[in-house]
Amino acid sequence: MENGSTPPNGHAAANGAAANGNGNGQAAENLPLTARLLVAGARGASRVGKATGVDRAVEVVAEEAIVAAVESEAVERALARVLEGPVVEEAVEGALESEAVKRALLEAMDSELVDEVWKRLLASEQTQQLVERIAEAPEVRAAISAQGVGLLEDIGRTIGKAARRLDDSFERVARYVLFRRQRVLPSTSAGAVSRTLAMALDGVFVNLGFSALAALVALVVSAFGGNGELPEIALIAGFGVWSALGGLYLIAFWSLAGQTPGMRFLGIRLAQGRLSPRRSFRRLIGLGLAVLSFGLGFLGIVFGERRRGLEDRLGDTDVVYEERRPDPAPWSQPPAGVPVEPEVIAADPTPPVA
Numbered sequence: 001m002e003n004g005s006t007p008p009n010g011h012a013a014a015n016g017a018a019a020n021g022n023g024n025g026q027a028a029e030n031l032p033l034t035a036r037l038l039v040a041g042a043r044g045a046s047r048v049g050k051a052t053g054v055d056r057a058v059e060v061v062a063e064e065a066i067v068a069a070v071e072s073e074a075v076e077r078a079l080a081r082v083l084e085g086p087v088v089e090e091a092v093e094g095a096l097e098s099e100a101v102k103r104a105l106l107e108a109m110d111s112e113l114v115d116e117v118w119k120r121l122l123a124s125e126q127t128q129q130l131v132e133r134i135a136e137a138p139e140v141r142a143a144i145s146a147q148g149v150g151l152l153e154d155i156g157r158t159i160g161k162a163a164r165r166l167d168d169s170f171e172r173v174a175r176y177v178l179f180r181r182q183r184v185l186p187s188t189s190a191g192a193v194s195r196t197l198a199m200a201l202d203g204v205f206v207n208l209g210f211s212a213l214a215a216l217v218a219l220v221v222s223a224f225g226g227n228g229e230l231p232e233i234a235l236i237a238g239f240g241v242w243s244a245l246g247g248l249y250l251i252a253f254w255s256l257a258g259q260t261p262g263m264r265f266l267g268i269r270l271a272q273g274r275l276s277p278r279r280s281f282r283r284l285i286g287l288g289l290a291v292l293s294f295g296l297g298f299l300g301i302v303f304g305e306r307r308r309g310l311e312d313r314l315g316d317t318d319v320v321y322e323e324r325r326p327d328p329a330p331w332s333q334p335p336a337g338v339p340v341e342p343e344v345i346a347a348d349p350t351p352p353v354a
Contacts, residue, residue, distance in 0.1 A: 160267030250284055255275055
């Protein structure tokens with residue numbers, strides 16, 4: 001080292017730098033003069049910018065310009081046009097139809113995290129309060145009541161259709177056995193099966209009301225020291241009360257609605273609608289005479305053309321089938337104020353034959 005020799009490491013670095021310098025120099029020498037001037041200018045500008053902080057200022061200015069451009073109304077309008085265009089819809093449809101997205105969604109739904117979120121959500125106090133408010137809403141109660149009434153109407157409609165078929169079958173067999181002429185055309189009057197089922201259902205309602213009344217009377221009698229045994233006079237009086245209650249039941253519904261609850265359930269009604277109390281009383285007398293004659297007064301329902309019994313002849317009434325259709329769904333009706341287009345019936349292109 002004293003004789004001016006270079007250390008090995010320094011010698012290698014010097015040789016590498018020299019080699020690099022020679023390489024860069026040779027590469028720069030191979031470029032045209034204009035290119036070498038541009039490279040030199042760019043390197044000089046970069047060194048000057050770093051030294052003076054101009055490059056940082058340029059970055060800040062460029063960033064603010066980009067932010068201002070993004071927040072401008074023109075960019076917002078452009079983004080809105082892009083989002084409203086078919087490009088976004090096609091991208092979303094493509095993503096939803098891809099198998100990768102389907103698998104990811106299924107895996108996310110099956111994850112324990114989703115189950116834990118649902119458990120906490122359902123167990124929260126806010127959810128319980130929301131359920132209670134919904135259950136107490138009058139719309140929900142009205143919907144539940146409507147569902148119950150609709151179920152009963154559906155059951156009655158089904159039983160009524162079956163009873164109509166049995167009306168024709170029973171009448172056909174009875175006429176065949178007694179050698180009577182068969183009916184040629186179908187009748188809209190209610191037959192024996194439908195009317196019998198309606199009367200039996202009305203009898204159930206009358207018996208329920210009489211049982212409640214009898215239970216009340218028995219409670220009052222036992223409260224005043226009765227021994228619970230009823231004398232014969234009480235049984236006769238009870239039969240009279242039952243008959244009066246049944247007669248009042250029939251007259252009230254014939255006069256107020258033109259049909260009893262049993263008739264409504266089976267889908268039959270009086271063709272004349274609501275009767276006057278006097279006319280209803282005459283029909284009740286005819287019904288009682290038909291029963292006391294061991295059913296002979298009901299033969300007209302089976303063999304008559306208008307299917308009229310003795311009660312119908314005295315009251316001058318007809319019992320007919322009621323066409324019942326379920327109410328249309330609310331969403332099937334057009335909104336209020338929207339005109340309904342009339343149905344256009346295409347004309348028959350075939351000319352009439354003279």
